[in-house]
Amino acid sequence: MRISRVMVWLSAVFSMSAVSSEWPTDLAVSPSAVNMTLQPKVVVNSGRLEWAPFKRDLTRWPSLSHADKQPTPKPRKVMLEEPLNGDPIRGRELALAREKGYCIVCHELPGEAWPGTVGARVLNFKQHNYSNELVFQQIFDSRAFNPNSVMPPYGTFGILNEQEIRDLVAYLQSLD
Amino acid sequence: MKLPQILLTLFFSACWVGVAQAVDAPYREYDQMEDYLPHVKGDMRLSGSYRHWKDPANLDWRMAGSPEDNWKLNWKFMDPPFNASVHGGHFALDRGESIFKELNKKGRFAACLGARKGSLKGLRARYPMYRPELKHVAGMEEMIEHCGAKEGRVLQNGSYDNSAISVYVASHSNGMPININVTSSGPLKASYERGRKLFHTRAGRFNLACSSCHTKQIGLNLRGTVVTTPYGDAAHFPVYRTRYQLQSLQLRFAECNLDARTQPLLPSSRAYTDLEVFITALTNGYPVSVPSERD
Known part of the structure; x- marks a missing residue:
């Protein structure tokens, strides 16, 4: 009983000190807002720079501040439990959704205009005969294969959940 | 407090100190460091596009008009003297001139900025x-x-009036090559090295560094546009942008960060200043050209 009370007291003190001392002072944030990240807004003929809430809270990931102590999530190897149970139609929606996969930024997808050319073309993906597990790992965290990969680690960084990645794998494997 | 309680407190405090020390050096990933030349001609080793925008007064207008080729001009066709159109940057220049003259009645303002x-x-x-x-x-x-x-x-860094004065001051150097010394040891060199490291530091929701796109992917399509070289970019800032009215280089970094889903920093932060030094050093030898515009 006494131990648990001490633990609660200690954890409260520690979590407070963690927030106040670890938070860099040069981040463009409004700590009281739900969505903490701010974006600059230039007002014509004014000496003041205004800030508006950004559509996403980006404080969960490291910034470029010299004082930022937030660690980068380390590369993760994952196992895929078969069966895949992915929905290829939902997968295609995720591949094109701005706040989800948005694969078109880097990859050419069938039937879509203005593709990126930074990533490999994913037309006729099925011909490569990649295993589901390999494709799943590539989307979840491509750093497992190549530490210099510039593909965002969608699973490790919490951008897509497991089922969403399964849907994407199903979509890619359906491209004849 | 009884003795066991005190001992327990001490034990957990000791644990916490251990954790805090480990947290002091957070895990980070870096792109492979490129070898940069702190001069604009270093681009010949990186993208080679410099040969097309080397002489800003004589750009190939056919390339400027071709969506396939215009990235090779590093968008310099939107800078004066090639771009002779009147745009929002000119209004900013006028505003900057009037505020500057108002503040500099006794000559103190210019002296404070470092005017000789x-x-x-x-x-x-x-x-x-x-x-x-x-x-x-x-x-x-x-x-x-x-x-x-x-x-x-009040002239907050990044505000319209601040950038307008910056454009006015820069207009007196139009045509003169950027010249900062980051090779002799000193604070500027240290800042350049920190900026070079930051340029290769992975950050944000997508785990991207500036260099993830702006070294190996130059000339490729990304987000519906074409990736350009980091060389030669500092010569036309602050720049007129339709969305931002007037954008300083450090606000451009904030925009880059937000586009790549990384938490932006405040203007005047040490990290952004280090990046500014790095980017400016990569423009050494290239003439200042304001007022300029970008999409």
Whole structure:
């Protein structure tokens, strides 16, 4: 009983000190807002720079501040439990959704205009005969294969959940 | 408090100190460091596009009109003297001139910015520089905020009026090559090295560094546009943008960060100033050209 009370007291003190001392002072944030990240807004003929809430809270990931102590999530190897149970139609929606996969930024997808050319073309993906597990790992965290990969680690960084990645794998494997 | 309680407290505090020390050096990933030349011609080793925008007065207008090729001009066709159109940057220039003249009635404002004998000629080409009164390296806009405050005027770094003055000051250096020394040891070199490291530091929701796109992917399509070289970019800032009205280089970094889903920093932050020094050094030898515009 006494131990648990001490633990609660200690954890409260520690979590407070963690927030106040670890938070860099040069981040463009409004700590009281739900969505903490701010974006600059230039007002014509004014000496003041205004800030508006950004559509996403980006404080969960490291910034470029010299004082930022937030660690980068380390590369993760994952196992895929078969069966895949992915929905290829939902997968295609995720591949094109701005706040989800948005694969078109880097990859050419069938039937879509203005593709990126930074990533490999994913037309006729099925011909490569990649295993589901390999494709799943590539989307979840491509750093497992190549530490210099510039593909965002969608699973490790919490951008897509497991089922969403399964849907994407199903979509890619359906491209004849 | 009883003895066991005190001992327990001490034990957990000790654990916490251990954790805190481990947290002090967070895990980070870096792109492979490129070897940069702190001069604009270093681009010949990186993308080779420099040969097309080397002479800003004589750009190939056919390339400027071709969506396939215009990235090779590094968008210099939107800078004067090639771009002779009147745009929002010219209004900013006029506004900057009137505020500057108002603040500089006694010549103190120009002196505070670092003008030699009151002349603004060539001043922009020497920035960012170490400022003894701030005891650190500062960009032009940080100094404008600092010197404005001494004259009793609020000119926040990144604000329209601040950038307008910056455009006005820069206009006195039009055609003069950027010239900052990051090779002799000193605060500027240290800042350049920190900026070079930051350029390769992975950050944000997508785990991207500046260099993830702007070294190996130059000339490729990304987000519906084409990736360009980091060389030669500092010569036309602050720049007129339709969305931002007037954008300083450090606000451009904030936009880059937000586009790549990384938490942006405040203007005048040490990290952004280090990046500014790095990017400006990669523009060494290229002429200042304001007022300029970008999409």
